[in-house]
Amino acid sequence: MDTAALAGIGLKDEHVLPLLAGEAGAAAVGFVEVHAENVMGAGGPRLARLARVRQTRPLSVHGVGLSIGGQAPPCERHLARLAGVLERFEPRWFSEHLAWSGHGGAWFNDLLPLPYHPATLDRVCAHVDAVQERLKRPLLLENPSTYLEFESSTMDEASFLSAVVRRTGCGLLLDVNNAHVSAVNHGRDARHFIDQLLDAVPAGAVGEIHLAGHAVDADAAGEPLLIDTHGAPVADDVWALYGHVIGRLGPVPTLIERDQNLPSLPQLAAEATRAFALMRSLAGLPA
DSSP states (O other): OOTTOOEEEEOOHHHHHHHHTTOTTGGGOOOEEEEGGGGOSSOSHHHHHHHHHHTTSOEEEEOSOSOTTSSSOOOHHHHHHHHHHHHHHOOSEEEEESSEEEETTEEEEEEEOOOOSHHHHHHHHHHHHHHHHHHTSOOEEEOOOOSOOOTTOOSOHHHHHHHHHHHHOOEEEEEHHHHHHHHHHTTOOHHHHHHHHHHHSOTTOEEEEEEOOOEEEEOTTSOEEEEOOSOSOOOHHHHHHHHHHHHHHOOOOEEEOOOSSOOOHHHHHHHHHHHHHHHHHHTTOOO
8 A cells, every 4th residue: 555645533532542442443544643742741641552552553743832933942841852752652744833832931822823024934944944953853844724914924825835845854734724724714715825835845845634624704894714623524625625635746644633522433534534535546546
């Protein structure tokens, strides 16, 4: 089997034992992903169970706390703990967000947007370089979901992201749901954004894909507003956009994210199965 044609799930405590026991749906899970900050402890049952899962499947570690886009360099204490996680579990992929989360010693517990201009580009590239040097491994940088933009921006998101990739040698975690959410919120076309991005980065830059669900709302003017909740099944529009991406790239390891309203393992695995089948079909590979 083509090892790129892997479909996985974000690993939650509720699903670990059914996965290890080989219950319904387990066979469809080709890899798992955990948030780095949830496994930074020194020990305990969660880490012991993750070590068991790691013996059965490839692992992706997804960070949410480095604040790559922040004014200050990434926290050395956080990097040291992150390095410990990577050394302990030896994941196949490590990723972080193009966002910032803290400033001046305050932590906002969110993934906040940043202006896209040369000064920010220089800072983000310096931070990515520092992270990759400290961790001795490449970083996959995830495109964000956004709800506002900065008037000071002089670059579009695709140009900014592709410049970071070219300057630092990092890869991309292409979140297709985030691309759709941001495009709808800003009145743009998600397929155009993805094509512009993929045209500008080196072949093979996309190391992982995320798919997730979102909530549909409206802003104060009554215009559509999508919220990246990870609390629902992947929407049809996102599946269609994913098919376009795979049609361009071929199989890429694809993760189903679900952080709220958790379904059973078989329900979550069914979405992974759909992604796997789509990858195989579009690549002309047997199911």
